[in-house]
Amino acid sequence: MTLRLGTDRPLLVPFLTGGVTADWTDYLLAYQEAGADAIEVGLPFSDPMLDGTTIQQASDQALTRGATVEAILHELAAIRGRLRVPIIVMAYANLVLKVGIERLAQAGVSGLIVSDLPLEESAELESAAAAAGIDMILLVAPVTPDDRLRQICLRSQGFVYAVSVMGVTGERTTLAPEAEALARRAKLLLTEPGVDGSHAGSRDDENPVQRLPVLIGFGVSTPEQAAVAGRAGDGVVVGAALMRRVLDGASPADLRREVGALRAALDQGVSTATPYAEISGDRG
Amino acid sequence: MTLATQRGMRDPATGGRFGSFGGRFVPESLIPACAALEEAFRDAWTDPGFRQQLDLFRAVHAGRPTALTPAWNLSAELGITLLLKREDLAHTGSHKINNVLGQALLARRMGKTRLIAETGAGQHGVAAATAAALFGLRATVYMGERDIERQALNVFRMNLLGAEVVPVTTGSRTLKDATNEAMRQWVANVDDTHFCLGSVAGPHPYPWMVREFQRVIGEEARRQVAAELPTGVPDVVVACVGGGSNAAGTFAGFADTGARLIGVEAAGGAAMTDGTVGVVHGSRSLVLQNAEGQIAEAHSIAAGLDYPGVGPEHAHLGESGRAQYVTVSDDEVLIALKRLARTEGIICALESAHAVAWVMRAAGTDELPHGSTVLLTLSGRGDKDMAQLQDQPIMTEPPAGLQADLPAGRQAGLQPGGQAGLQPGRQAGAGAGRVAS
Ligand SMILES: Cc1ncc(COP(=O)(O)O)c(C=O)c1O
Numbered sequence: 001m002t003l004r005l006g007t008d009r010p011l012l013v014p015f016l017t018g019g020v021t022a023d024w025t026d027y028l029l030a031y032q033e034a035g036a037d038a039i040e041v042g043l044p045f046s047d048p049m050l051d052g053t054t055i056q057q058a059s060d061q062a063l064t065r066g067a068t069v070e071a072i073l074h075e076l077a078a079i080r081g082r083l084r085v086p087i088i089v090m091a092y093a094n095l096v097l098k099v100g101i102e103r104l105a106q107a108g109v110s111g112l113i114v115s116d117l118p119l120e121e122s123a124e125l126e127s128a129a130a131a132a133g134i135d136m137i138l139l140v141a142p143v144t145p146d147d148r149l150r151q152i153c154l155r156s157q158g159f160v161y162a163v164s165v166m167g168v169t170g171e172r173t174t175l176a177p178e179a180e181a182l183a184r185r186a187k188l189l190l191t192e193p194g195v196d197g198s199h200a201g202s203r204d205d206e207n208p209v210q211r212l213p214v215l216i217g218f219g220v221s222t223p224e225q226a227a228v229a230g231r232a233g234d235g236v237v238v239g240a241a242l243m244r245r246v247l248d249g250a251s252p253a254d255l256r257r258e259v260g261a262l263r264a265a266l267d268q269g270v271s272t273a274t275p276y277a278e279i280s281g282d283r284g
Numbered sequence: 285m286t287l288a289t290q291r292g293m294r295d296p297a298t299g300g301r302f303g304s305f306g307g308r309f310v311p312e313s314l315i316p317a318c319a320a321l322e323e324a325f326r327d328a329w330t331d332p333g334f335r336q337q338l339d340l341f342r343a344v345h346a347g348r349p350t351a352l353t354p355a356w357n358l359s360a361e362l363g364i365t366l367l368l369k370r371e372d373l374a375h376t377g378s379h380k381i382n383n384v385l386g387q388a389l390l391a392r393r394m395g396k397t398r399l400i401a402e403t404g405a406g407q408h409g410v411a412a413a414t415a416a417a418l419f420g421l422r423a424t425v426y427m428g429e430r431d432i433e434r435q436a437l438n439v440f441r442m443n444l445l446g447a448e449v450v451p452v453t454t455g456s457r458t459l460k461d462a463t464n465e466a467m468r469q470w471v472a473n474v475d476d477t478h479f480c481l482g483s484v485a486g487p488h489p490y491p492w493m494v495r496e497f498q499r500v501i502g503e504e505a506r507r508q509v510a511a512e513l514p515t516g517v518p519d520v521v522v523a524c525v526g527g528g529s530n531a532a533g534t535f536a537g538f539a540d541t542g543a544r545l546i547g548v549e550a551a552g553g554a555a556m557t558d559g560t561v562g563v564v565h566g567s568r569s570l571v572l573q574n575a576e577g578q579i580a581e582a583h584s585i586a587a588g589l590d591y592p593g594v595g596p597e598h599a600h601l602g603e604s605g606r607a608q609y610v611t612v613s614d615d616e617v618l619i620a621l622k623r624l625a626r627t628e629g630i631i632c633a634l635e636s637a638h639a640v641a642w643v644m645r646a647a648g649t650d651e652l653p654h655g656s657t658v659l660l661t662l663s664g665r666g667d668k669d670m671a672q673l674q675d676q677p678i679m680t681e682p683p684a685g686l687q688a689d690l691p692a693g694r695q696a697g698l699q700p701g702g703q704a705g706l707q708p709g710r711q712a713g714a715g716a717g718r719v720a721s
Contacts, residue, residue, distance in 0.1 A: 046455065046578040047564060049464045050311045050471070056454050069576045093309050093563040098577035116309045116563070120299055141313040143474070148315075166313055167472040 009267045011159075011213055011235025012226075014242055014259050015040040015090070017058035018076075019067025023252065025079045030252040032085050034259035039083075040113070040237060041076065043069055043091040050092075050115045052170025054240040057247055069099050073107035086110040088137065088158070093117045101125065105132040111158045113137045119152060126155065137161050140186055142178035153189050159213040160186050162233060164220065170240045172219035175228050179216050183233035186214045223261045227269030238262055292540030293495070293532075293597065300488020300567070303603060305596035308487040309563045310467075317474045322489040324394045329496060334389065341385050342500065345418060346375040348382075350501075352508035355660075357627040362647035363654040367512060369505045369661045371530060372632055378664030379501060379530040380411035384480060386497035388415035391478035398422040398473070401480045402466040404431055404459030404526075405587035405635070406438025407664060408482030413447035415480075423447035426465040428458040434587055438668055456581045459591050463565050483527025484595030487566030491595050495532040501661060502537020509659050520652060522546040523661040524638040525556065525609065526588050528595035530663040535607060538659070545607035547598060548638045550617075553582030555594035556602050556609035562593075569596040585614040585672075586634035588664075616641040618678045621666065633664035634672075 014031045016024060018041045031039050044062035048055060076087060088111035089104055096104075096114050104112060112134050117125065122136065129136045135158035140149055143166065153160055164179030165172065189195055190211040216229040217237030229236045238259075245258055300306045300322075308318055328334040342348040350373045355366040371379035384401075391399060399416045401423070403409030409425040416423035425442055429451045432439055442449050455461035463481075470479040484491045484498075510516045521538045523531035525547040535545045549556055559570035564579055572580040572592040582590045601607035612620075617634060620641035625631045632640065639660050646652035666673075673679050 047460060047464050049467045049565070052468070053454075060454065063578065094571075094573070094577040094579070097563060098575070116311055116566070118308065118310060118312050118315050120315075121307055121309055139312045141311070141315075143316045144312060145316070152312075163311075163313060165472075166474060168468045 010230035010233070010269070011037045011215060012259070012263055012266055013038045013040055013088070013215060013217075013235065013237045014262070015042060015237060015239035016246070017042040017044055017055065017062050017243060018072035019044060019062040019065060020058050020243070020246055022065070025075050026252040027246065027255050028079065028087075029082060030256035031259050032083060034256045035263035036085055036259060037235065038086040038088055038111070040088045040090050040239070041072070042239075043072060043089060043095050045092045045095055048092065050168055052168040052240060054171065054244045054247065055169050058243045061247065069095055073099070073103060073109075076109070077107045080108040083108075088113060090115065093121070096125065101128040101132045101134055105134055109134060111135040111137050113139065113161060115139070119148070119155070139163050140182065142166055142176075142182050144182075146185065146189070149185060150189050150192070150195060153186060153195050153212065156212060159215050159234070160190070161237065162186055162214050162216045164216050164218045164229070167218070169218050171221040171244065172225075173221075175216075175225040176219060179229060180232035183214050183216055183229075187211075187233070190214065223265030226262045227265040230266040230269045236262070236266065293536050293601070296488065296492050296597075300492060302491070302597040302600035305567070305569050305599040305603075306488060306491060307568050307596075308566065309568065310487045310566050311471060313471045314467075314474070314487070317470070318487050318489070320394070321478075321493075324390060325489050325493045328390055328393055334393070338386055338389055341389070341418070342382070346381045346385060347373065348500065349504045349508075350374050352505060352512065353628070353630070354512065355624075355628050358624065361627065362644065364643070364647050364652060365513070365657045366643060367509060367518065367657070367659050368628075368630070369501060369508075369534065369659060371501060371661060371663050372630070372636065372665035376407070376411045376414050377667060378407045378411070378633065379498060379533065379661070380408045380482060380664075381414065382500055382533065383482065383494050383497045383529060384408070384411040384415040386493075387478065387480045388412075388419045388421060391421060391480070392419050394478065396421070396476055396478040398424070398477045399480045400424045400426065400466050400469050400473070400477055401482060402459065402462040403427050403438075403482065404462065404590055405668065406431070406435040406442065407588060407633075407668065409447070409449070410438050410441045410445070412480045412482070413442045413445035416447060417445050424469070425449050426452050426462040426469070428452045428456070428462045430457040431459065431462070431587055434672065435668065437671065458581065459587075460565070460579060460581075460593075467565070483529040483591075484532045484597060485527040485565055485567065485569070485593055491567060491597055494529050495536060495595075495597060498529050498533025499536040501530060501533040502535060504537075505534065505659055505661070506537040513657055515657065517541040517543050518657040518659040520544045520546060520656055520658045522548060522639045522643060522658060524589065524635050524663055525549045525594060525598060526553070526586075526591050526635060527593070528598045530661050532595060532597055534659075534661040535601070539606065543659075545601070546642065547607055547609045548642045549594075549609060549611050550582070550584030550586060550589040550638060551611040551613045553584045553589050553591060554609075554611045555592060556598060557611050559592075559594065561599075564593050567596045569599045570594055570602075585617060586638065586669075588633070588635040589638065610642055612638050612641040612645065615678070616645060618673075618676055620644050621673075622679060630662070631666035632662050633666050634669045636661070636663040639663075
């Protein structure tokens, strides 16, 4: 999975809980039309330890509807022809270990995020993912120390997921200040020679296309926050804010507008001058 | 396999592994906190000052050592020698105090000012609230809405002790959901807050650390039993298993002996018997789940055993064959609780009655032949369960089997420590007699 980086705009990855409604795949298509660069599909789990109320409710609603991992993957595969953007599955370790990486690959999934699988536990899954051609996207947190951050950046594929807050998923009134600091640290490390395999080891290569993008997720709730996060990182993952609308009964067309607003804010947030100079500078 | 018997229960391998079980399956945000806790525990556990402090509070606050009581009458009826390790006599009414005293002291040593805890039956919540009060820490206890209804008295006790009890309204609204919520709160408050986990579950170092804090049960019992039995060690060591902390603490004192180790689970919450390998609450262990990995709800009359998982070290002990895990039904548990009350004058917790029920069923069979010596950990007292038991018909109308049994025992003229009582458990006889005289 290659997320385009270094063009004129930050990346947007909206999230949807798989199976949350009968027409859930229509939301994926709406996200795509609104300009998503990739889409994160959450597998509903009985024990969502890292999720706040909204995504817990979405998970509960999906499971109560009878959504299963198998059915979700089946429906994903069924719309594969119409989905051009990469699909990234976000799941808890127990579901992934049961369903197996192979099955995800068959369904056309190109990336995987496992919320409760830190570096120490992920080696096995990483090699299985590599064999299946799935990118393992690893998470970093505000408390991740630099040496560990370096290791995670080294091993992450697709992008580096910067968890913006010390907390669970869910909307916040402002973007946590530690989000920007974390994104800055991660980006700095990723430009070190040898940290990012795709960087080709040349330090004076200023072209950011050559390194992994850093996406800020957890708590990015409004277009304004997305714009800020888009400047601090290379893009955003937006989950709870969208899922709350879905739970409230908003239609795919409504969500298309929501994601469109995020898209516009992100694009405008960095639309002037040379974006990457700004990002690595003190503008945030 | 034979080697495993002699090895006992060791410290986990790197990363908190017990064989292929254990580990640290937590979000990245919690990795530094788990690492810091592990380091602090290692440091404290090798610090004689910390040990002394803990010993002091165990003695003067928790009332340790707890007694070892020969169950004279029941022994006679069953044709075995049954010795009860009386964790029901510990302060707050169960073994949970052993763990929370250790963790609260450790939390204080780490400079934390607040404890958060999950609770099912409320016993761990009460213990955590107690330790928090004692050590001047704030306490918040997460408890499933359904358990709050079932265990109203313990909610009151926690409040009385100054703890805040927060209802958990998501998922199945029981212990597993309370544990999820405590984890979420830990992520968000990790700076000043220690997560005081109540059993040998969770991410490394919890399964190991909690076992070490509960080891006192097994170590005391080992000494006490040695004074009772000419053989020094019992043939069988038995304890109930929810998450598995009282069993782990008990087993730790006997794992390096030839004693058979038996863990008794609730038939409706038997991760060791019915579970499959999975990852829940931070470690890889056996867990009740469906084919896709959705965690199932456990169902037991004992709220403290209503947990779909089990500590990873038990999964390992089971796999290696060092310990054996069995189940008993709710009905057997009620009969056992009543029979222990009538024969020994001890009303134990519903959880602990699981261990008693297995002994009653197994006595006289190949599982537990006549003449066997048994150490049973009575993990808690039954006070918390009285409101619930008042509604159980079996409590007011004793089943026929129970009525028939009782006079038989009585007719033999058994007295605590009396000769008739000691007859079947010959080996224990002398020792039990010593206690009585
Ligand atoms: C009296 C008693 N025994 C046993 C348990 C089960 O816990 P564990 O298996 O960790 O000992 C509980 C849990 O609440 C309890 O209250």
